[in-house]
Amino acid sequence: MLALEGVSYTYRSHEGDVTALKPLDLTIEDGTFLGIIGHTGSGKSTLLQLMCGLLSPSSGRVVVDGENIADKRVRNRLHLKIGMAFQYPEYQLFAPTVAEDIAFGPRNAGLSATEVDKRVRLAMERLRLGYERFAHASPFELSGGEKRRAALAGVIATDPKLLILDEPTAGLDPAGRSELLGIIEEFNRSGMTLVMVSHSMDDIARLANRVLVLKDGAAVMQGTPTEVFGRGDFLRSINLGVPQATEFAAELRAQGFPLPEGLLTLETLASAIAHELESGSVSRGI
Amino acid sequence: MAFDIAIGQYHHAESVIHRLDVRAKLTLLFGLIATVFLADGFIGLGVVALFVLIVIALSRVPVITILKALAPVSIFLLFPLLFNTFLAREGIEVFRVGFILITEEGLYKAGFMTLRLLLLFLTAALLTLTTSPIALCDGMAKMLEPFERFGVPAFEISLMASIALRFIPTLLEDFDRIRKAQQARGAVFDSGGVLARLRTLVPCLVPLFAQSFRKAEELANAMESRCYHGGSNRTHYHEFRLAWRDAVAAGVCLVLLLVMVFFF
Ligand SMILES: Nc1ncnc2c1ncn2[C@@H]1O[C@H](COP(=O)(O)OP(=O)(O)OP(=O)(O)O)[C@@H](O)[C@H]1O
Numbered sequence: 001m002l003a004l005e006g007v008s009y010t011y012r013s014h015e016g017d018v019t020a021l022k023p024l025d026l027t028i029e030d031g032t033f034l035g036i037i038g039h040t041g042s043g044k045s046t047l048l049q050l051m052c053g054l055l056s057p058s059s060g061r062v063v064v065d066g067e068n069i070a071d072k073r074v075r076n077r078l079h080l081k082i083g084m085a086f087q088y089p090e091y092q093l094f095a096p097t098v099a100e101d102i103a104f105g106p107r108n109a110g111l112s113a114t115e116v117d118k119r120v121r122l123a124m125e126r127l128r129l130g131y132e133r134f135a136h137a138s139p140f141e142l143s144g145g146e147k148r149r150a151a152l153a154g155v156i157a158t159d160p161k162l163l164i165l166d167e168p169t170a171g172l173d174p175a176g177r178s179e180l181l182g183i184i185e186e187f188n189r190s191g192m193t194l195v196m197v198s199h200s201m202d203d204i205a206r207l208a209n210r211v212l213v214l215k216d217g218a219a220v221m222q223g224t225p226t227e228v229f230g231r232g233d234f235l236r237s238i239n240l241g242v243p244q245a246t247e248f249a250a251e252l253r254a255q256g257f258p259l260p261e262g263l264l265t266l267e268t269l270a271s272a273i274a275h276e277l278e279s280g281s282v283s284r285g286i
Numbered sequence: 287m288a289f290d291i292a293i294g295q296y297h298h299a300e301s302v303i304h305r306l307d308v309r310a311k312l313t314l315l316f317g318l319i320a321t322v323f324l325a326d327g328f329i330g331l332g333v334v335a336l337f338v339l340i341v342i343a344l345s346r347v348p349v350i351t352i353l354k355a356l357a358p359v360s361i362f363l364l365f366p367l368l369f370n371t372f373l374a375r376e377g378i379e380v381f382r383v384g385f386i387l388i389t390e391e392g393l394y395k396a397g398f399m400t401l402r403l404l405l406l407f408l409t410a411a412l413l414t415l416t417t418s419p420i421a422l423c424d425g426m427a428k429m430l431e432p433f434e435r436f437g438v439p440a441f442e443i444s445l446m447a448s449i450a451l452r453f454i455p456t457l458l459e460d461f462d463r464i465r466k467a468q469q470a471r472g473a474v475f476d477s478g479g480v481l482a483r484l485r486t487l488v489p490c491l492v493p494l495f496a497q498s499f500r501k502a503e504e505l506a507n508a509m510e511s512r513c514y515h516g517g518s519n520r521t522h523y524h525e526f527r528l529a530w531r532d533a534v535a536a537g538v539c540l541v542l543l544l545v546m547v548f549f550f
């Protein structure tokens with residue numbers, strides 16, 4: 001379990017101080033999939049870096065499984081519990097081969113060679129990278145989507161309980177995006193806690209079971225996706241939106257087509273429409 | 287940012303000195319350096335110091351900023367001060383305890399050398415404080431232009447230097463991000479011997495180079511797609527035009543030089 005208690009962060013520089021995150025309380029229970037949304041510059045990346053100890057809070061404390069990560073000994077072991085992938089994680093690939101790059105984390109954890117090899121194979125399997133094909137390829141020769149998955153394999157190779165992802169699907173094509181989201185969904189289903197920042201409301205609606213909304217460094221809303229996306233007007237007022245399915249349902253409702261609230265994904269929308277059509281209440285004229 | 291550095295410590299302000307043409311400022315710098323070396327007594331140095339103080343006042347750079355700019359080099363002031371004070375063996379004795387001997391001549395020399403060095407540092411600091419690195423770069427290239435005839439690629443030098451300057455913050459940012467990403471995978475950077483530390487840098491430097499090459503290529507493509515090509519017929523976005531104040535600056539500098547040559 002990860003808890004933030006009154007955590008804030010201020011960047012200090014020559015040009016002046018920027019408060020990127022105002023005091024925030026947040027608890028992430030094990031197994032949760034937390035989606036974080038917010039406009040550009042709202043402090044999402046800053047929050048993620050605070051969660052995994054890459055930034056030290058200006059005030060407040062971050063507690064992981066009851067231990068304050070300000071303690072250096074706790075922080076040094078933190079990467080075994082928490083995996084973090086930055087935006088465009090493929091830019092961190094460095095080793096001559098994919099397998100060696102993925103082995104970086106487990107090796108830093110001091111695991112034995114056989115254990116490292118086992119972890120590498122498992123991580124590649126979870127990211128759907130065929131071992132025969134990719135293990136000995138240079139990471140610089142892969143396609144964009146493959147690079148992204150290789151980098152993420154390097155992040156989960158230490159088998160973290162909590163995985164933090166900063167816009168994992170940015171810059172991928174629809175197929176790559178959908179595949180990666182499927183992989184991430186599997187992580188969560190297998191018991192991994194997830195925190196994901198995304199500008200795509202559809203992705204958040206599809207995967208998350210908690211949503212945190214940031215605006216100018218402050219948490220302005222926290223709740224289930226249904227609660228959060230039920231307030232479309234508010235979200236639009238802070239430069240965000242609602243999932244396409246929710247938007248579409250609202251349009252239909254405005255045209256007099258009866259649909260329930262809280263439709264977040266294309267699947268639920270489609271079955272709600274089908275149900276409505278079958279039950280015959282809107283058969284007139286369509 | 288983790289690597290918060292002030293390149294050239296440029297301090298922006300609206301002042302005559304800031305508005306001077308870079309070439310005039312460079313001339314002034316070299317002129318002042320020459321006068322500092324020409325002065326062979328405290329009175330001479332005093333005149334130069336007075337002039338430097340006037341320039342500081344005109345430049346509107348806060349004294350505290352100037353002191354901060356001098357702080358890193360202040361150690362170099364200490365050397366001539368200590369050496370001359372304690373190592374001089376000639377001259378009238380002022381003070382003696384055991385093997386420590388301080389002479390009048392030593393004190394005089396220490397004071398003179400230190401003041402001279404201080405003035406040199408001050409003038410150099412004033413130049414970088416009142417001129418942005420880009421402008422400095424352009425100005426130097428402009429002064430190299432007459433040498434293009436002899437094969438000096440002044441334009442290319444200027445372009446390279448300004449691109450390098452432009453990308454320093456980007457590189458630092460990239461490095462910071464990569465370092466954090468590897469740290470999240472358990473890399474430790476602040477322990478072990480020199481060799482161990484160098485080895486831990488590999489996972490950061492390889493991606494940094496890869497990114498830099500990619501960025502260089504992107505920049506080249508962007509420039510080419512806008513039909514960029516170098517060469518002598520290009521005009522500058524910032525035109526260099528000498529104004530009366532530049533002439534005044536050069537004139538004042540010349541007078542100062544002559545005064546120094548003939549009177550001190
Ligand atoms: N290294 C830094 N130094 C100074 N200010 C910073 C730094 N990094 C971020 N900031 C500022 O902090 C604020 C929050 O930035 P952050 O990167 O957390 O936003 P974000 O929500 O991740 O934005 P985006 O959606 O664009 O990724 C912004 O105003 C930004 O300008």
Ligand SMILES: [Mg+2]
Nearest residue numbers: 044045046166
């Ligand atoms: Mg961000």
